[in-house]
Amino acid sequence: MTGRIILVTALILGAFLMLVPFLWMLSLSFKDSAEIFSSTLDFFPARLSLDNYITAFTKVDLGRFLLNGVIVCAGILVFQFLFSVPCAYALTQRRFRGRQVIFGLVLAGLLVPFHVTAIPLFLALAKLNLLDTYTALIVPFVSSMFGIFLFRQAFAALSPDLFDAARLDGLSETAIVWRIALPLVLPAATAFGIFSVVAHWNDLFWNLIVTSDPNLATPPRGILYFRDRESGSDIGPLMAATVIVIAPMIVGFLMAQRRFIQGLAAGGLKG
Amino acid sequence: MRLSRKSRSVLTDIWLVGPATCAMIVLIFIPVIIVALMSFTDYQFGARSFNWVGWQNYIVMLTDPTARHAVTNTLVYAAIVIPASIFLGLIVALGLHHLALKTPRFASGLRAAYFLPVAATLVAMAVVWQMLLHPSLGLLNQLLAAMGQQGPAWLSDRGLVLYTLAVIGIWQSVGYNMVLFLAGLAAIPSDLYDAAELDGAGSGWNRFWTVTWPMLGPTTLFVTVITATGAFRVFETVATLTKGGPAFASDVLVYAMYREGFVYFKAGYSSALTIVFFLLVLLVTALKFGILEKKVHYK
């Protein structure tokens, strides 16, 4: 019994330590600057004011950053589906020469972290005059080896009879991919979608490389623009902005914990 | 003209597989070859020509006292984060797994708390850490001051900065490892514990070493590989908090590659850093397959 009390206490303490940054962020986001810079420590703000949040939206273009995040994530996700679902379907449910070779390439591609390809891709985009565009932010990610791999695993578990039946029913292969195959692997598709959106919403590296226009900043980049401009004096609104930037991921996670964990855990297969 | 069934079938295959295959070759394999070749040149972005310099870039990276920091710091950072994050992830998972037997809802609430840093945008959270660790205004140093201690400058002290970043790295990855270990624990059949009990290995300590730890072998391997590649890849916290400073004390491979390549435009040198980073990641994967060949789990 005492063992159990110690265990519970230790776990709660650990969880509290994990949450400290979040709690402090929330606390600061409601405080005015006088309170922040005062020397007394108080977790609860003197009064609950949304001023910092309003400032965050008016002083910097936070809405723009969020919109960019949505555009980039959605663009990447749509293309990743368009490319990887048909490929994974063909790799499992069709017989053609070179199938093994292509799957071998997919597995090899899984081992390559994105950073490794950054310099040549930057060069190519610069040559094509595409730096500082949405295209530059989306194109490098359109073909996800991880997506192909994940969908391939899911499709391989389906009965081939189903696809033969669909062929006899008069569906084209393209129709089979989108009307039969994809709806049958919805859990895998959701997991992949969550993984992809979280990864690209949170990514700073590529945005830092191919954009210099603040109008193209995705949320993490936007936060840095904000911080660097205010040079540390406007902490309250900055914290309000961070709350807003992480909110979509946190809310999504809390609402669909199981799917989120599945998606992010599956992402570990990626190199 | 009507195509034969065979050729229609071939066209269908190309239509389904072609786009992804082409994208994969253009966006992954060709760049990898180019970056490997570029690492042997002195090419600079925007330059009209370049020279082949052989191993020069690699020699500089590994021998020059300041340039060397990127490699050594990455290894030190990984050497701290990998064991700590795995150990803490395992401890928390064991605790939560035990707790979930009696109070599943409470356990899943705690699990969410531990996992939160994984889902949160790391750059944003790094900015929050900056506030927490601020030398005068930060929560941590204010607490230390309340206890009569003078807190250090966590992020601008040359001797401390890498360890501070490592702590943030651990904070961010523990939840992820915990979730993987929880999945591993859930997959252990309970009759193994019954068998261990009958064989006299009834105490918690014995149960752990006779059943849990051996059965978690594959999970541990998987977790190690993921944590290691994640640690080698550290970038966001460095870019947000220190930019590799002070005086390269927190320079790491991926950040150095970004700075040399995209701030100083030394594409050739940056490519060499990239290749070293890639080799580290591949080494970990190769180790994994090497161990898997020998079968880590139950003999």
Next chain:
Amino acid sequence: MIEIDAVTRCFGENTVLDNVSLVAEEGSFLALLGPSGCGKSTLLRLIAGLDDPDAGCVRIKGRDISGLSAVERNVAMVFQSYALYPHLSVAENIGLPLAMRELSRIDRSPLGRVFPASRQRRSDTQARVKKVAASVGISDLLDRKPGALSGGQKQRVALARALVRDPSVFLLDEPLSNLDAKLRVQMRAEIVALNRATGRTFIHVTHDQVEAMSMADRVAVMLGGRVAQFGTPRELYETPSSRDVAAFVGTHPITFVSGPKSGGLHPIFHGVGVPSPSGPVVIGIRPEHLTPAPQGPITGRLHNIEYQGAEVLLDVICDTGITLRATATGDWQPPTPGSEIHLACAPVHMHVFDADSGARLEAGHKGAASCA
């Protein structure tokens, strides 16, 4: 009429179908019978257009259909796993082939609810779905998802999906093997009734000889990628063309007794009245044709008895150590095990096969008199 003309199909080194030729008359019920791996399912897929032969061709109503895709052949197939789309309702499952065939892209889109002509076509197809569903007795299941159905109900949905588009051929790939024994017997009759009612050709793949014998007009026994025998169920049973066919067909496994290497019958059959052939042979006797008879020419000791109600199975060990299996009617009073017993068999029921090739030797029966 479906003609399969010298079809060969290889997967790598492995020849799955070896020069197979078969004919199914219009409206007939053909069974492809054989153990797993004999190529029967591959043949079905070739007919359906899901796979292509390496040599030979398939003709439907005299027309070579090699160039036609699976849809253009207008065949329907019922799969062993039923292959119902789990994410669509029963009505959508049945209606999908109709929708793909008869409705335009616009008709199928949400716009189709608006245009009068589209609406008409859509309601026509829905009416046909309802009609077919009623004909196989699943009208009340139309809104359910396949996951909520029992095996028998899924089977009916699969049949309805095949029926709804009025195909020229029905291909059935082990459709009954996932059903329990009672339901299987019931569905056998229903499928045969469908064959009669639609007047279409049915090709039924099965490894269950009872199913093949009881349902089909003609049965093709396939062994090792070849057609071992093609004939009516009665022909298969009464005059199996080879030792392997004889072993495969029949409820009780047939007993084989080898004759001496020098040629002729095994000595225990000398009294039965089958003329002794010259070469080395194997005799096959079905247990149901070997019965106890006081004056029977075959003698042995009763070894074991299996009472099964309607009949009794006996294991009899003959003088030379050969075990014969025989049957008696259920009311037969067996002697104690170990005692001597006499058995009789009509010469017409003794199947003589060449010991080397396994081929049937017909000459044996001529002029033989019964000695029962």
